[in-house]
Amino acid sequence: MTGVRAPRRRVGRMSGGRAVLIALVSTIVFFGVIGWVVVNSPGWPAVQRSFLDPAEFRDALPDSIARFRINVQLFLIAEVLILVVGLLLAVLRSLPGPVFFPIRALAVAYVDIFRALPGILVIFVLGFGVPALRIPGVPKDPFFWAVVALTLVYSAYVSEVYRAGIESVHPSQEAAARSLGLSRFQALRFVILPQAVRRVVPPLLNDFIGLQKDTVLVSFIGVVEVFRTAQNKQAAHFNWTPYLATALIFILVTIPLARLTDWLIARDRRTQARGGVR
Amino acid sequence: MSAPVALRIEGVHKSFGKLEVLKGVDLEVGEHEVVCLIGASGSGKSTLLRCINLLEPIDAGRIIVEGEEITAPAADVDAIRRRIGIVFQAFNLFPHMSVLANITLAPIRVLRRPRARAEADASELLERFGLADKRDDFPDRLSGGQQQRLAIIRALAMEPDLLLLDEVTSALDPELVAEVLEIIRELAGQGMTMVIATHEMGFAREIADRVCFLDAGVILEQGPPDRIFGSPTEPRTRQFLARIVAAGRL
Ligand SMILES: Nc1ncnc2c1ncn2[C@@H]1O[C@H](COP(=O)(O)OP(=O)(O)OP(=O)(O)O)[C@@H](O)[C@H]1O
Ligand SMILES: [Mg+2]
Numbered sequence: 001m002t003g004v005r006a007p008r009r010r011v012g013r014m015s016g017g018r019a020v021l022i023a024l025v026s027t028i029v030f031f032g033v034i035g036w037v038v039v040n041s042p043g044w045p046a047v048q049r050s051f052l053d054p055a056e057f058r059d060a061l062p063d064s065i066a067r068f069r070i071n072v073q074l075f076l077i078a079e080v081l082i083l084v085v086g087l088l089l090a091v092l093r094s095l096p097g098p099v100f101f102p103i104r105a106l107a108v109a110y111v112d113i114f115r116a117l118p119g120i121l122v123i124f125v126l127g128f129g130v131p132a133l134r135i136p137g138v139p140k141d142p143f144f145w146a147v148v149a150l151t152l153v154y155s156a157y158v159s160e161v162y163r164a165g166i167e168s169v170h171p172s173q174e175a176a177a178r179s180l181g182l183s184r185f186q187a188l189r190f191v192i193l194p195q196a197v198r199r200v201v202p203p204l205l206n207d208f209i210g211l212q213k214d215t216v217l218v219s220f221i222g223v224v225e226v227f228r229t230a231q232n233k234q235a236a237h238f239n240w241t242p243y244l245a246t247a248l249i250f251i252l253v254t255i256p257l258a259r260l261t262d263w264l265i266a267r268d269r270r271t272q273a274r275g276g277v278r
Numbered sequence: 279m280s281a282p283v284a285l286r287i288e289g290v291h292k293s294f295g296k297l298e299v300l301k302g303v304d305l306e307v308g309e310h311e312v313v314c315l316i317g318a319s320g321s322g323k324s325t326l327l328r329c330i331n332l333l334e335p336i337d338a339g340r341i342i343v344e345g346e347e348i349t350a351p352a353a354d355v356d357a358i359r360r361r362i363g364i365v366f367q368a369f370n371l372f373p374h375m376s377v378l379a380n381i382t383l384a385p386i387r388v389l390r391r392p393r394a395r396a397e398a399d400a401s402e403l404l405e406r407f408g409l410a411d412k413r414d415d416f417p418d419r420l421s422g423g424q425q426q427r428l429a430i431i432r433a434l435a436m437e438p439d440l441l442l443l444d445e446v447t448s449a450l451d452p453e454l455v456a457e458v459l460e461i462i463r464e465l466a467g468q469g470m471t472m473v474i475a476t477h478e479m480g481f482a483r484e485i486a487d488r489v490c491f492l493d494a495g496v497i498l499e500q501g502p503p504d505r506i507f508g509s510p511t512e513p514r515t516r517q518f519l520a521r522i523v524a525a526g527r528l
Contacts, residue, residue, distance in 0.1 A: 121311070155449075156403065172366065172368060172370045173370065175328075175333050175366075175370065176366065176370035176371075176372070177383075178359060179331050179333060179358075179359055179361045179363075179364045179373075179433075180334065180360075180363075180364075180383070180384035180386060180388065180432070180433070181356050181357070181360035181384055181388040181436060182383075182387060182388055183356050186387055186388070190383060190387065191372055191383075194374050195373065195374050198374065246362070261519060
């Protein structure tokens with residue numbers, strides 16, 4: 001990423017027209033050479049047939065986009081739950097005093113365990129294992145278990161992000177709130193959390209990006225979403241191009257979100273450098 | 279003493295780990311009295327004020343406000359803090375709230391005042407202390423002096439019986455000190471009971487009914503400002519004041 005940005009800044013320092021011309025020529029030559037080498041390498045026709053088949057692409061793209069809706073739904077539902085459960089965990093973990101020790105311990109154990117487990121394991125166990133118990137009243141819908149699994153895994157990460165945010169608010173803020181007669185809970189709700197949440201928006205967005213991509217993992221328990229669609233097509237046509245369509249969709253959705261995150265982080269850093277609101 | 283007692287501190291001890299900061303502090307503050315705490319840096323002035331507001335638990339002793347022992351184990355800490363305002367050296371304003379919201383937060387949430395009334399009261403205070411035009415700004419847009427005035431207003435909005443001020447001018451540029459001291463003067467004139475930790479000896483001399491010199495964890499000497507500053511009896515008080523004079527602060 002820095003590799004892309006640095007030259008651009010250097011271009012800016014040179015006299016306008018000439019710099020653009022040099023950059024243009026250099027880019028054309030650079031990618032021209034790479035392109036020529038790739039296209040003339042012995043394996044190229046096979047690669048082209050298998051990965052870059054235009055007919056396959058035209059066939060796969062509409063279905064993939066349609067199926068991507070499932071990923072988006074999964075993402076949106078899980079994200080809301082993750083934000084709520086993560087916050088709850090962070091708050092439980094910061095409960096003071098010996099009375100709350102069991103609750104704190106439980107929250108710590110939860111976070112430790114679900115951060116240690118590979119997401120795919122949790123998805124498998126919940127998606128296949130639990131429905132197989134055939135307990136009456138327990139849902140069998142893989143989409144349901146996909147949401148549960150992603151929420152369990154990601155809320156552990158997100159609670160740590162929240163906790164870092166809560167701890168980054170200076171203790172004098174709590175002292176000021178308590179000195180006005182606010183209870184511990186009121187101080188947390190009106191003074192600490194609003195400041196903490198504002199600070200953790202960029203790292204939370206980073207976790208969102210991870211979640212967005214991890215929605216494909218639930219294809220393994222039979223949720224027919226975008227990745228599963230590509231798999232089915234690949235298996236039927238012996239051609240890998242459908243995966244290209246899936247990749248393209250993720251690239252188009254994720255890059256803007258990643259850029260937004262970078263921008264927010266950079267803005268935060270500028271605010272801090274200015275000695276702004278801490 | 280005939281005047282009713284607002285605050286009584288009896289044998290208060292406070293340690294941070296091995297460091298014993300307060301070693302048996304006794305102090306009585308009458309209603310409408312202004313008491314200034316002076317003493318070297320690190321002598322425990324802030325610690326004492328924080329103990330009075332129960333922001334620090336004490337190790338031994340008792341603190342009694344308006345006849346109620348606030349250090350009793352069953353005391354309602356939140357209810358007590360409502361009656362004792364504290365203003366910190368570093369303002370500690372809420373940066374995510376407007377000036378108005380900083381002031382009305384506690385009256386609305388703690389005293390359960392209707393928002394409209396809390397805002398009307400806050401506007402009146404802002405008017406009185408010359409911040410009416412900053413009502414909707416955020417604290418980081420205010421000057422240091424304005425921020426400290428806002429911190430005082432925020433404490434006053436709870437209509438405390440007792441106001442604790444902890445070196446409220448020491449984070450300010452010299453030209454901003456006067457505007458904050460003016461407010462404290464006004465509050466004293468209105469009969470607000472105050473305990474003020476300060477390095478501004480000239481101000482302490484002018485405003486205090488009584489000056490207490492805190493040294494080595496106890497109040498070594500106390501009395502009317504003229505006597506403490508004019509003819510201190512304790513050698514250590516004399517030493518401290520001589521250093522202050524040498525530094526040009528008296
Ligand atoms: N939370 C704390 N933990 C450990 N030590 C502390 C804490 N608060 C204060 N102290 C120590 O207690 C002593 C008294 O501190 P305090 O802030 O009360 O002094 P002060 O008289 O207000 O000084 P100053 O005039 O510099 O404000 C100092 O040695 C300080 O380092
Ligand atoms: Mg201090």
